[in-house]
Amino acid sequence: MREVNLDYGAATPLDPAVLEAMLPYMREHYGNPSSGHSLGQKPRQAMAEAREKVGRLIGAKPGQILFTASASEANNMAVKGIAAASRKKGTHIVASSIEHFSILNPLKTLEKDGFRITLLPVDEQGLVDAGELERAITPETILVSVAAANAEIGTLQDLKALTAVAKAKGVPFHTDAAAAAGWVPLDVQDLGVDLLTLAGDQLYGPKGSAALYVGQGVRLRPLVEGGIQERGLRAGTENIPVIVGLGEAARIAAETREERAQSLAALRDGLKESLLKHVPHLRVNGHPTRRLPHNLHVSVEFVEGEALLMHLDMAGIYVSSGSSCTSQALKSSHVLAAIGLPPELAQGSLLFTLGRESREEDVSYVSGELARIAQLLRAMSPLYQNFLKKGR
Amino acid sequence: MPEYSEKVMEHFKSPKNVGEIAGADGVGEVGNPVCGDMMKFTIKVKDDRLEDVKFLTFGCGAAIAVSSMVAEMAKGMTLDEAMKLTNKDVAKALDGLPGNKMHCSNLGADALHKAIEDYRQKQAS
Structure with a gap:
């Protein structure tokens, strides 16, 4: 048929070149990047390269890329991580009403925990109005989160107009770019975003590959605590083959x-x-x-x-x-x-x-x-x- | 997509008794587009029996299969028999429905019963 x-x-199929890049890290280079001996070296290097490649896709420095196991996790990390780190500063978060459930549901949880949440309406075409955002932000606001592109109706936000408003009020801005990264040009400096979520499984990379860009001066608390992997923001031995796959997928996406x-x-x-x-x-x-x-x-x-x-x-x-x-x-x-x-x-x-x-x-x-x-x-x-x- | 039985797929692919009876003796409508399903049953009654039953349905695979099966089962029944037709009977005749689709089977029998009630009310007045 x-x-x-x-x-x-x-879902996208895995790019054969991505698979090829991943395989050695399941076979011979299986070591733990945290190891002090030789076995940790190759995986450690591969992870550093992947961080560079992912950073390049969005104009970020390698040190600003945090690997996660899904865009959902990255979104949770942005919302809950900021909420936990900034609670003393304020308890108000603004997001659009068309965010993914991995933004909306953490916000609901925070609401039960005493936060105040404002969900911005969108127009008939799915756009958030910058004026509306400006009116929603209060001195208590600690985060604005608006997706770069809506995965369902496909609408691309005017992110620059929105981040300008947040910046003027000194509020960090997160964008969920899981649907947009690799499909539209994204440069974190140019856009003025402080946090950005991207996913590899939309880019012919492996499932379970995603990252959160965390810009300078953004304070986060980890969701998973333990070792000091990912600058102490995400404990647990790194999934090197998948990270390598994400890096390769990001490289190909940027080039094509x-x-x-x-x-x-x-x-x-x-x-x-x-x-x-x-x-x-x-x-x-x-x-x-x-x-x-x-x-x-x-x-x-x-x-x-x-x-x-x-x-x-x-x-x-x-x-x-x-x-x-x-x-x-x-x-x-x-x-x-x-x-x-x-x-x-x-x-x-x-x-x-x-x-x-x-x-x-x-x-x-x-x-x-x-x-x-x-x-x-x-x-x-x-x-x-x-x-x-x-x-x- | 949910896992549907072969019987459900059969009725979904080739539903029986689709349409609207012109000059129907009774009409029953249930549901609305907000909940996702909408059914309209029309019946022809002769000697207290359902001589013909037809349906129109806006809805998912289960809703279409249920409508087709209800009409098929009800045809030839006496009105009292048809009023006793339950959602369980319909679901069973379709070799079961996925758990979250059971509410679709409710609508089918409800629409049929409404059509019969409509007929009876018209008779009484």
């Missing part, structure tokens, strides 16, 4: 980003046009231009996302949806609610994320299949039958 993966936001982003944006635009042409009553969500190059988010009116996903899956097409039925918690996406998408359009939402393997010839296949499936499901949809009878 023909298979077309358009869910690279969920521009070309990859351009070609995938063109392919994505082709897919968008083709879908709009072949599938009636299709709505494109997110920002029209400020968006991730490989992301397309649409709503198929009058039908539900899981049913769409199942039919697409049977046709070998893999995508995701923000519908409540596709989530374990049976809740539709908080991001789609925040941009004011009506519930029935959130239920019928589909997320396409393209990858290096995406091809031009997939476009017509996918739009043809989606057109067929939408028609099939609309034939049994009470919302569509109602629309045919009465209009909107």
Whole structure:
């Protein structure tokens, strides 16, 4: 059967060059980088190189890169780490309402612990307003966290405008760039961010590879205490093969980003046009231009996302949806609610994320299949039958 | 995607009794797009039996399979028999549903029962 993966936001395959770079550190160079003897030397060097490569992707110094086991961990570290270190300074944190759960849920925990949390609204395209941020910051505010790109609707924030506000008020700024790093240009100096989360599994690196950039003067408390690995901020023997893999993935991402982003944006635009042409009553969500190059988010009116996903899956097409039925918690996406998408359009939402393997010839296949499936499901949809009878 | 039984997949792929009966004797609607599922059942009654049952459903795989199965089971039943059709019966006929999808089976029987109640009310008035 023909298979077309358009869910690279969920996982990317490992780049063969990344795997090759990792293998020696599972075999011969298995030593512990903390060891004083020769076995620790190669792993220690490899880790230093990886730190450099990851730093280069975002314009940071190697010493400012902290390896973690997931973007979720890096986000937790930023939020809880700052909260713990700055509690005496203040107990107010500002974030956007469309953050990942690895920001929102730690904030909920902090709220129970006496912190005050302000979640900023976003406009219909998913943008946070700098004026809104300025009004939200108080003398008690110890952190602002706004993601560089939203993984679902693909919207890219105007980070510079937001960090300028935080900087003027002297509040550290964290950005979750798990979806953005390696896809859009990110330079921590230029952007003015103090902390940044990135992930390797969006970049053809290994799963379980991620990092937190911690800028100068930022004080954090560790989540895991023990040895003094990662400058005492994250105890535990380092996962050298995965760290090496992240470094190599970051190097390749930095070298290929521009070309990859351009070609995938063109392919994505082709897919968008083709879908709009072949599938009636299709709505494109997110920002029209400020968006991730490989992301397309649409709503198929009058039908539900899981049913769409199942039919697409049977046709070998893999995508995701923000519908409540596709989530374990049976809740539709908080991001789609925040941009004011009506519930029935959130239920019928589909997320396409393209990858290096995406091809031009997939476009017509996918739009043809989606057109067929939408028609099939609309034939049994009470919302569509109602629309045919009465209009909107 | 949840793990569905073969029976659920069968009914999802080729649902039976899709549509809306013109001049139906009873109409039952449940759910709304906010919760994710919406069903509309229309019935034709003859001699106190369900001569025909059709459904329209906006919802996930389980909701579509449940609707198809409810209509299939109910056809030919007396109204009293159909009123006794439970969500458990439907889930069982589908060889089970994933735990977090059980609420979909509730909607199917509820929509059918509403259609029958609608018919009975019309008869009474």
